[in-house]
Amino acid sequence: MTGTAPTAAPVLPNRGRFRPLGLAEVRITGGFWAERQSVNATATLGHIEHWLEREGWIRNFDLAARGDLGHGRRGREFSDSEVYKFLEAMAWEIGRGGDAGLESRFRAVVRRVAAAQEPDGYLNTKFGRRGQEPRWSDLEWGHELYCVGHLLQAAVARARTRPGADDGLLEVARRAADNVCETFGPAGIDGLCGHPEIETALVEFARTTGDDRYLAQAALFVDRRGHGRLSDIEFGREYFQDEIPVRRATVLRGHAVRANYLAAGAVDIAVELKDAALLDAVRDQWRSTVARRTYVTGGQGSRHQDEAFGGDWVLPPDRxxxxxxxxxxSVMFAWRLLLADGDPRYADLIERTLFNVVSTSPSADGRSFFYTNTLHRRELGTEPDADRPSLRAAASLRAPWFEVSCCPTNVARTLASLTSYVATADDEGLQLHQYVPGTVAYRLADGREPRVTVATGYPHDGRIRVRIDSDDDRPWALSMRVPGWAVRGATVTVDGRTRPVGPGVVTERRVWRRGEEVVLSLPVAPRFTYPDARVDAVRGCVAVEQGPLVLALESVDVAGVDTVDDLYVDTGHPPRLVDGRVTVRCRPVHQRDLDWPYHADPAPAPADAEPDEVPLVEYHAWANRGPSTMRVWLPTAG
Amino acid sequence: MTGTAPTAAPVLPNRGRFRPLGLAEVRITGGFWAERQSVNATATLGHIEHWLEREGWIRNFDLAARGDLGHGRRGREFSDSEVYKFLEAMAWEIGRGGDAGLESRFRAVVRRVAAAQEPDGYLNTKFGRRGQEPRWSDLEWGHELYCVGHLLQAAVARARTRPGADDGLLEVARRAADNVCETFGPAGIDGLCGHPEIETALVEFARTTGDDRYLAQAALFVDRRGHGRLSDIEFGREYFQDEIPVRRATVLRGHAVRANYLAAGAVDIAVELKDAALLDAVRDQWRSTVARRTYVTGGQGSRHQDEAFGGDWVLPPDRxxxxxxxxxxSVMFAWRLLLADGDPRYADLIERTLFNVVSTSPSADGRSFFYTNTLHRRELGTEPDADRPSLRAAASLRAPWFEVSCCPTNVARTLASLTSYVATADDEGLQLHQYVPGTVAYRLADGREPRVTVATGYPHDGRIRVRIDSDDDRPWALSMRVPGWAVRGATVTVDGRTRPVGPGVVTERRVWRRGEEVVLSLPVAPRFTYPDARVDAVRGCVAVEQGPLVLALESVDVAGVDTVDDLYVDTGHPPRLVDGRVTVRCRPVHQRDLDWPYHADPAPAPADAEPDEVPLVEYHAWANRGPSTMRVWLPTAG
Structure with missing residues (x-):
């Protein structure tokens, strides 16, 4: 967008309210996210490569290239996609300045992938060879188009971080995409993939290559969905979002990853094709989903059975x-809406989800992961086997790898590209959406070049100091998001004048001089948060939040206690910071040992025993100290 | 037990606290259960036969007999068992006096089943033929032993209701059982079935045939379980109860049907082999399960994903x-413990489960069924297709049939044999466990012949009048259960003297004269029931019960309301009976339309608007009036 070099960001719409800024425009120089990006680069990428090799998921490509794959293939039907997400993560990391070793590892994997591509562009190690099911014979579960989608996203990442690189990935992707268009075009198979992903990937591939055929194919896939082309399964066609066309749906439903990926693709198409009705539909779906089907952590999907959204208000914290x-x-979907619409609430959800879901998954050392992110753990678990993939998504502790190992690679590519979710630009100036220590610089179309440095200890410190690093005689606008949780007490200080601001966006448009400073001050004192009365599962409970962070009570913080379920919070005393940790006042309930858990009289009240100040843990950091029990929603005393 | 004719009851232990009474000793002559037995006989049995034929599940046996089954087989791997449960239901119904038409239908199905048995006794339409997987090649999921178990139970039912009948079923069963013993005996395959059922069935078959080889085989199967012989699956070996030996487990866990069937078999074995340690173990498991893992309806299993028990206190009402x-x-398990131990709490759970789970499944017309029995339905559902099996267990309304159609046939055999769960005897007299209008008569070993007639409108009327119909100069004891819910207000009247009684057993031992009467009066006024504080999912809610019946709020009873979720119960006013229906006083909450469901302030209190008296429905009867929303646990106002 700034001339010949593409913006190094995963989403580059051709229109919309904001333009994304990429790795060249934004630097994260420290703090919470810099640390996670560093662990991702130094530990997680290598960990992923180790497991991909060890499980044979990269070797599948070698066997395919040698013609030996028939029965020797390992991994589930979507294992190719983990290799592609790993490539995408490496591409972003290389774009961030990864070392030369990473570049050669990237090229080596690309070579092995490329070798397996068939002459007509088809690329999937699971189908179509002797001893395998035919290509496209299982659209419900085969994930072939899904895998191509991840290949395209990897190629896009590469094309935007190393344009013109001679590794061949872009060409591999182009041939795979062409094969998809030929196979599933208007004159081809009238089908679609059981797992959306190809839609958003094809749009981005169109944006990268300038070839609108991919965009048209993506639009065709979106239009085909919702008419029952996929089989009715035990979970219902809703699982695949194939029971109602996306433009008629009112809320996200079914499999929560599928639902969000589809919605992200629908935004992409709506933006590119100026399809206002489609954009309206998915915007309404986002609003309903956030209002009624989202955990306080930002997490989505309450059902284990089908990894799906529950109905409205069905948000059980346990399991x-x-x-x-x-x-x-959800971050992908909300980010696309933010670029299209500009509503800061999208960035609110992104922030919440990044801090409390995305950063919860990896362990502190970046070598094990939560697949699911429960809000209540009742029983001490056991360490997953460090030496084999976990069969179970709902491990009590993070596992190094999974039979279905989508999450580690997805986290890796997200963290490696996180810089691109921080700030945007429009014709008037810059918008800061997420607060990280670092710099943002951008050259506007008319030559103005706003540049700022952000200094902050956020999220633990609510002060965000934005120093202007550029001089221009023409005014430009600096916009900063005031999060939705900052209901009371946020202020902005400019020119020594402080004024209160509420949730939304605070914009200062003026002629800025180098060294001038804007300070946004957000009220990050810990606070109680109450659930809507319709969220039955947490009636009578409170959560504790601190800025964008959700906190939790973890048994390892309470001496002599295995279960955290018998402590009740005294909401008469607000949570407070004691030696850098948030504490709440709790009273124990002395539970009765009973034959039957339903009685003629109400349950006993918490004891009058001296209440304790109990320290909480940041939710994203729980389960890093061995087996524990944990709860986010704490019952209230009295 | 009373001479040559066997007692016509499904469970006949050779020892234990009580002796069961069967169809000859007990008659149900009217009331709640007589009506259900009548619907079962006149509607459900024919409905089941229709669907078994239509889905080809009986025809599988015909094809097998003709050698045509290779690829023509229809139904899931356990469909044979539905045919056997249908046979068992017919056998009990014939024993209750079913018409001649039923006898010939029974014989016709037996002939078709028998024709498919292989020369060595093996009988299963899913395995072992050309084009099929080999016998016993999938012990985890194949259900071959499970199917044999149901065949044995059908044969036992027949042998006890028509001893000496020449239909051949007992011989078919014996050959199948012999094949199991030969195949899985000490020198055979060191394996066990993924779905327990063969264990309890083999014990009963030993009791019926007098051949202890079947008992030994059952004990071998129980001992083999719990050592990880079955594969580790995504749900864990706990799903199969194969992660800990049954004698070391402390609570039921894993798949809830499997867990209860196994526990029932373990009681049988413990009783027959005088294995006190095993009996102690399963008794403790029962107590823990009832105390911490059972719904107020008696229902068990809170997880859709694996149809399994949740952890302690995880009892979400929605889904x-x-x-x-x-x-x-659970009824099977508790009944066996009751016979062994005599503790009336087993009969309490049986009563609760019969009224609120077993009788909830079938529709009023006996032609559609709930597979699962949720305690909270949030959204109006749609009528399941009347013309094809439901793919989904969690239908919003009862469905006529299912792809996995275990429940209709299981309900049918249970209702047809229900008479045998009403009363027992010991050397001293009779014990009444369930209260139905009818008669109980039994000849004790020493020649005394206690006989009573029970007259009652229970469960809606709490008076149970027991009239003595026999004269004997020797005393005998009449015992009556006072349910656990009758905490206050139960009385017994004998000889014109009334005295209060509490939960447990009231026993009157005396010389009884014909025409004397004992009246047990149970406090069936509707009442509020509060959950234990550890059942997080229903904190701040009450249920309403009336005697053994759980009540529910159903939207079709509230004018102009689709959702029942915005009504809060005023617990200051006890539920009352108005024109024969229980009502509670409710206040509406005016819910806010919000962007985000978590707030700095507590949820709004119910409005001060005039409260309404809202009628409740008996839970078992809900969803008989079209799509509705429903809740058992009602939030309390204030």
């Missing part, structure tokens, strides 16, 4: 599914 | 699984 990848899908 | 068959399994 909350809240799949890591659904959180990532 | 409660509470599978009908798990309720039946």
């Amino acid at each position: 909350a599914y809240s799949e890591t990848c659904a959180g990532i899908g | 409660a699984y509470s599978e009908t068959c798990a309720g039946i399994g």
Whole structure:
């Protein structure tokens, strides 16, 4: 957008309210996210490569290239996509300045993938060879188009971070995309993929290549969905979002990753094709979903059975599914809406989801992951086997790898590209959506070049100092998001004048001089948060939040206690910061040992025993200290 | 037990606290259960036969007999068992006096089943033929032993209701059982079935045939379980109860039907082999399960994903699984413990489960069924297709048939044999466990012949009049259960003297004269029931019960309302009976339309608007008036 080099960001719409800024325009120089990006680069990428090799998921491509794949293939039907997400993560990391070693590892994997591509462009190790099911024979579950989608996204990442690189990935992707268009075009198979992903990927591939055929194919896939072309399964066609056309649906439903990926693709298409009705539909779906089907963490999907959204208000904290990848899908969807619409509430959800879902999945060392992100853990778990993939999504502790290992690679590509979700620009100036220590610089079409440095200890410190680093005689606008949780107490200080601001956007448009400073001050004191009365599962409970962080009570913080379920919070005393940790005042309930758990009299009240100040843990950091029990929603005393 | 004719009851232990009474000793002559037995006989049995034929599940046996079954087989791997449960239901119904037409239908199905048996006794239409997987090649999921178990139970029912009948079923069963013993005996395959059922069936078959080889085989199967012989699956080996030996487990866990069937078999074995340690173990499991893992309806299993028990206290009312068959399994387990131990709490759970799970499954007309029995339905559903099997267990309304159609046949055999769960005897006299209008007569070993007639409008009327119909100069004891819910206000009247009694058993031992009467009066006024504080999902809610019946609020009873979720109960006013219906006082909450469901302030209190008296429905009767929303647990106002 700034001339010949593409913006190094995963989403580059040709129109919309804001233009994304990429790795060249934004730098994250420290703080919460810089640390996670560093762990991602130094530990997670290598960890992923190790497991991909060890499980044979990259080797599948070698065997395919050698013609030996018949029965020797390993992994589930979507394992190719993990290799592509790994490529995408490496591409972003290389774009962030990854070392030369990473570049050669990237090229080596690309070579192995490319070698397996068939002459007509088809590329999938699971189908079409002797001893395998035919190509496209299982659109419900085969994930062939889904895998191509991830290949395209990897190629887009590469094309935007190393334009013109001679590794061949873009060409591999183009041939795979062409094969999809030929196979599933208007004159081809009248089908669609059981797992959306190809839609958003094809649009982005069109944006990268300038070839609108991919956009048209994406639009065709979106239009085909919702008419029952996929089989009716035990979970219902809703699982695939194939029971109602996307433009007629009113809320996200079915499999939560599928739902968000589809919605992201629908925004892309609506924006490119100026399809206002489609944009309206998915915007309404987003609003309903956020209002009624989203956990306080930002997590989505309450059902284990089908990894799906529950009905409105069905948000049980125990065994909350809240799949890591659904959180990532939600970020993808909300980010596209933010670029299209500009509503800061999209960025609110992104912030909440990044801090409380995406950053919860990886362990502190970046080598194990939550697949699901429950809000209540009742029983001490056991360490997953470090030496084999976990069969179970709902591990009590993070696992190094999974039979279905979508989450580690998805986290890796998200963290490696996180810089591109921080700030945007429009013709008037810059918008800061997420607060990280770092710099933002952008050259507007008319030559103005706003540049700022952000200094902050956010999210633990609510002060965000934005120093102007550029001089221009023409005015430009600096916009900053005031999060929805900052209901009371946020202020902005410019020119020594402080004024209160409420949730939304605060914009200062003026002729800025280098060294001038804007300070946004957000009220990050810990606070109680109450659920809507319709969220039955947490009636009579409170959560504790601190800025965008959700906190939790974890048993390892309470001496002599295995279960956190017998502590009741005294809401008469607000949570407070004690030596850098948030504490709440709790009273124990002395539970009765009973034959039957339903009685003629109400349950006993908490004891009059001396209440304790109990420290909480940031939710994203729980389960890093061995087996524990945990709850986000704490019952209230009295 | 009373000479040559066997007692016509499904469970006849050779020892234990009580002896069961069967169809010859007990008659149900009217009331709640007589009506259900009548619907079962006149509607459900024919409905089942229709669907078994239509889905080809009986025809599978014909094809097998003709050698044509290779690829023509229809139905899931356990469909044979539905045919056997249908046979068992018919056998009990014939024993209750079913018409001649039923006898010939029974014989016709037996002939078709028998024709498919292989020369060595193996009988299963899913395995072992050309084009099929080999016998016993999928112990985890193949259900071959499970199917044999149901065949044995059908044969036992027949042998006890028509001893010596020449239909050949007992011989078919014996050959199948012998094949199992030969195949899985100490020198055979060291395996066990993924779905327990063969264990309890083999014990009963040993009791019927007098051949202890079947008992030994059952004990072997129980001992083999719990050592990880079955594969580790995504749900864990706990799903199959194969992660801990049954004698070391402390609570039921995993798949709720499997868990209860296994526990029932373990009681049988413990009783027959005088294995006190095993009996202690399963008794403790029962107590823990009832105390912490059972819904107020008696339903068990809170997880859809694996049809399994949740952890302790995890009893969400919305999407409660509470599978009908798990309720039946729980009745089987508790009944065996009652016979062994005599503790009236077993009969309490049986009563609760019969009224609120087993009788909830069938529609009023006996032609559609709930597979799962949720305690909270949030959204209006749609009528299931009347013309094809439901793919989904969690239908919003009862469905006529299912792809996995275990529940209709299980309900049918349970209702047809229900008479045998009413009363027992010991050397001292009679014990009444369930209160139905009818008669109980039994000849004790020493020649005394206690006989009573029970007259009652229970459960709606709490008076149970027991009239003595026999004269004997020797005393005998009449015991009556006072249910656990009758905490206050129960009385017994004998000889014109009334005295208060509490939960447990009231026993009157005396020389009884014909025409004397004992009146047990139970406090069936509707009442509020509060959950234990650890059942997080229903904090701040009450249920309403009336005697053993759980009540529910159903939207069709509230004018102009689709959702029942915005009504809050005023617990200051006890529920009352108005024109024969229980009502509670409710206040509406005016819910806010919000962007985000978590707030800095507590949810609004119910409005000060005039409260309404809202009628409740008996839970078992809900969803008989078209699509509706429903809740058992009602939030309380204030």
